[in-house]
Amino acid sequence: MDRRSFLNNMSAATVASITGAATLSEKADALEEAMAVELDKRIATPYFCHLDTTPEVIAGDTYYMHDDPRLPKMPEAPTLIDFFKLRFAPANHVLQSAQLAKIKGYDEKVVLACLLHDICVTNLIRTDHGYWCAQMIKPYVDEEISWAIQYHQALRFFPDTSVDYEYPEQYIRFFGADYKPEPYIVQAHKEAKKHRWYMTSRLITLNDLYSFEEGVVVDIDDFTDIIGRHFKQPKEGLGFDGSPVAHMWRSMIWPNNFL
């Protein structure tokens, strides 16, 4: 993180927490905490294909209804890897999660689930992301993978001591110590616990927690083989295969089209 720009752009609350600390060491702790929160925010900031959603109109154009010149042009039949390179990049969070799962030697299905578990968050939509991510990949992966991705959204909130999964400390910072998940999330956790694929979903949450590491760069090309074996790439390209989710992929190709 660029310390100078961080210090120049601190919020009033951050400044107050640092200046309000009594000792030098408490001030250092407050600063470190603020930087950690900022790093999480920076990595998880919702944006649609990295662009302002209200772009400047270009000369001779009333509204965008074409390729956005600020985005790399997509091939006519885009693959999942094209999306990673031309739309999702840097995609550090999912790449780091998948790499962690691979290093730990988990099944390739788990590695792919980790690679895809949050792809809609920074590129399409943030709210209810487990459900959205699961839906956009469902036609192309084994049902176990999309199921696991859907349920990871709920499982994150519930500890599982059998695999040393604890409630994420950062959620206390994000949502407050008294945050209670919505009833549908509680219900989803209950269902998932009884399901034969529970552990696949649980493994996503286990590889999720420690994956925000600054400076660790993972390449999507490291996953070419796993994607090739487990992701049914449509020959017409994602967005053009007439599947029920094709529009989601097209929305990432042309994120700023007017209608």
Ligand SMILES: [Fe+2]
């Ligand atoms: Fe997630």
Ligand SMILES: [Fe+2]
């Ligand atoms: Fe995640």
